[in-house]
Amino acid sequence: MSQKNKIYWSLGVTEKGTRALLTDENSKFKWLRSQRNRRVLVVLNMLGIVLVSLGSYFPTLTTTLNLSTETELLVFSVTAIVVIFLTLLGYSFLRVAVRGIADAPDELLDERQVQIRNTSYRDAYLAMGYLVLALLLLMFFGPELQMFQSDGNDGSYLVIATLFAFAAAPSMILAWREKDI
Amino acid sequence: MSRNPEEPVFNQIEAIRTSRGLSRQALADLVGVHYQTIGYLERGEYSPSLVLALRIAKALNTEVSELFSLTEPKKGKK
Numbered sequence A: 001m002s003q004k005n006k007i008y009w010s011l012g013v014t015e016k017g018t019r020a021l022l023t024d025e026n027s028k029f030k031w032l033r034s035q036r037n038r039r040v041l042v043v044l045n046m047l048g049i050v051l052v053s054l055g056s057y058f059p060t061l062t063t064t065l066n067l068s069t070e071t072e073l074l075v076f077s078v079t080a081i082v083v084i085f086l087t088l089l090g091y092s093f094l095r096v097a098v099r100g101i102a103d104a105p106d107e108l109l110d111e112r113q114v115q116i117r118n119t120s121y122r123d124a125y126l127a128m129g130y131l132v133l134a135l136l137l138l139m140f141f142g143p144e145l146q147m148f149q150s151d152g153n154d155g156s157y158l159v160i161a162t163l164f165a166f167a168a169a170p171s172m173i174l175a176w177r178e179k180d181i
Numbered sequence B: 001m002s003r004n005p006e007e008p009v010f011n012q013i014e015a016i017r018t019s020r021g022l023s024r025q026a027l028a029d030l031v032g033v034h035y036q037t038i039g040y041l042e043r044g045e046y047s048p049s050l051v052l053a054l055r056i057a058k059a060l061n062t063e064v065s066e067l068f069s070l071t072e073p074k075k076g077k078k
Helices: A015-022 A027-033 A035-063 A069-097 A111-141 A156-177 B013-019 B024-031 B035-042 B050-059
Strands: none
């Protein structure tokens, strides 16, 4: 008997996928769930987000390195692709490490899991408020940004990094705080 | 008035569960929660809702008042 796999469109998860993460069905990722390893993942994710955001200031950085335009472009493109890929990979590992609780629908969680997920979202909301404040200060007082322009500081990487931070913050808080998950 | 989150709630879940020969996973399956949640409950790190408390009491064939208390239960009482 095949059971239909429900898709939660607004959360971007499936019932089977979420259940597989919540149970220990796949034990090959069990090593990720120790608190120490979860905290290492949080630090790596934060580092990835900072590196992605630095992409917006790369043109300023390369000017001081005296590279040719082609070399600058090549170094910039390859670095950006690698950093974004590694950050996405880190985020995937982080989601597995917290059993996907941050993105799971209420009906697949028990009451404690719902409680810790809700608390992590509240704290993530506060943290994002401070992040947005920091970004505004950076935009006002930092190097001038020319959004989506090939020359000058392209602010699009700051936007990408902020989106990464918004997506990963609840999982990062869960991963850092919870003793057992 | 909200309860002080630091105020401990003592429980006898582990003692009664082991006396019934149930594993954490088995009790978790009976009451419909994750096995880690049973661990949190037994360590007193999470206070359950009334519904969950009643479900646990039913699964362990006991009363809620036997399972949970605001004062530390006397040793050896099951």
